[in-house]
Structures are given as structure tokens and as C-alpha cells.
Amino acid sequence: MVLVLTLISVIAGGGLAYVNMVTQEPIAEINAKNLQDGIKRVILGDTPGELKVDEPVETDGYVIYPTDKGTAVKAVTNGFGGPLEVLVGFDESGTILGYTILSTVETPGLGVKADTWFQKGGKGDIIGLNPGKKELKVSKDGGDIDAITASTITSRAFLNAVNAAYHAFKGNTTDVYSGASAQNGNKSLSGTSERQRKEEQK
Numbered sequence: 001m002v003l004v005l006t007l008i009s010v011i012a013g014g015g016l017a018y019v020n021m022v023t024q025e026p027i028a029e030i031n032a033k034n035l036q037d038g039i040k041r042v043i044l045g046d047t048p049g050e051l052k053v054d055e056p057v058e059t060d061g062y063v064i065y066p067t068d069k070g071t072a073v074k075a076v077t078n079g080f081g082g083p084l085e086v087l088v089g090f091d092e093s094g095t096i097l098g099y100t101i102l103s104t105v106e107t108p109g110l111g112v113k114a115d116t117w118f119q120k121g122g123k124g125d126i127i128g129l130n131p132g133k134k135e136l137k138v139s140k141d142g143g144d145i146d147a148i149t150a151s152t153i154t155s156r157a158f159l160n161a162v163n164a165a166y167h168a169f170k171g172n173t174t175d176v177y178s179g180a181s182a183q184n185g186n187k188s189l190s191g192t193s194e195r196q197r198k199e200e201q202k
Contacts, residue, residue: 035087035102042089042098043070045120062168070097073165079104079157084114086161090169094132099162114158117148124148124155131166 040051052068065072070092076085084104089097101115120127124146126136136159137143140152147155 038087038100038102039065039067039072039089041100042072042087043067045098059168059171062165064168071169073169074102075161075165075168077157077161077164080151080153084154084157084161086158086165088162088165090166093130094166094170095128095130096126096162098127113148113151114154117155118145118158126159126162131163132170136163 036053039053043051054066057064057066061076063074065074070089072087072089074085074087076083078084081104085102086099087102088099091097098120099118101112104112104114116122118124118126126145129136135143136145138145138147138152138155138159140147141156143159145155145159
């Protein structure tokens, strides 16, 4: 029985390794294309045209993609359900041109609304704002941005990521925005209390 189980494990492990080897390159190509499409979307929006993207620059955990029409910055923060990866486009003055969510594990139907909630015309519209002139915060924390309904923590995480992307763009990255914070902007969600989690339902 031990030999049979060992043989089954070896075969299963070999099968998984083979599948991983076969799919690794196609997955990498898809991710690269999604990133390129994302960069174009956050810089040009719906405006047709070509975009020249220079070599990316990594700094303090952020990735900066300079282009001939603006700069895209990828930032990762901790949302309600886990990592939230955001790509934000800025013009030369730091004004937000656009954004897209590259990956998220937020609650379906609630946290995932961040992909559209903060877009131009959305209830929490941040397009055209400059985080350098005024830090982006939800109204519950004294800011001007309407949080996603029943998803305050996700909204804070998203805005923290955008603020962080701006500071990376300006070459002034800090740990303040590295994770979704409580109202004082300094506590990571890794230790989120039950009271804070219940706040999502308000």
C-alpha cells in the first residue's frame, strides 16, 4: 500500500509539474499583455493613439512605467480580503489620469466595485485629482471621497494605494501607505480588529 501511494504521489506530482511548465509561458504572456493594456488605459483612457513605454523602474516595492504621455505606477496594498494591486496613471504634475485594478481578492459584489467606483463619473470619482495637493481620503476620515457602500476598508486600501503610487511617482515613497489603514492612517490591516471588520457592513 505504501508503494502504491508513493507511486500515485510521484505520478500526480510529475503531472502537476508538467502542467505548470506547459502553462507558465502562456500565463506570463497574458499577464504581460494585461499590464501593457492597463498602462495604456490609465494614461490614455478611451482616447485612441499609440503610447511609447520606457523601461520600468522599481523603487521601494513600487514599479514605475514612464511613457511619452504620462507615468503609470503599480502599487500593492492590503485590502479587506488580501492584497490589492493598483495601477495609476499620472500626468507630469501628478494629476490622476486614470487607474485600473490589476488584481484583487476582495469580496465579490462589494470590494470589487473599486474597479469602477472611483472612475470618472463614479460616486467616488478621483480622476483629475492630485494627491500632492490634498491626500485622498474617504469622507468618514475627513476626506472628500465617497467610500464604496459597505466597503469602507477596501476604499481606504484603494486610496492608500493611489496615494502611495503618487509618492513613488514623486520619488517620496514612505511606509505610511504600505497597507490599508485605520482612521488615523497608521495601522496596518494585518491586525484589523473585529470592530473594524464589522464597519464594512455599515
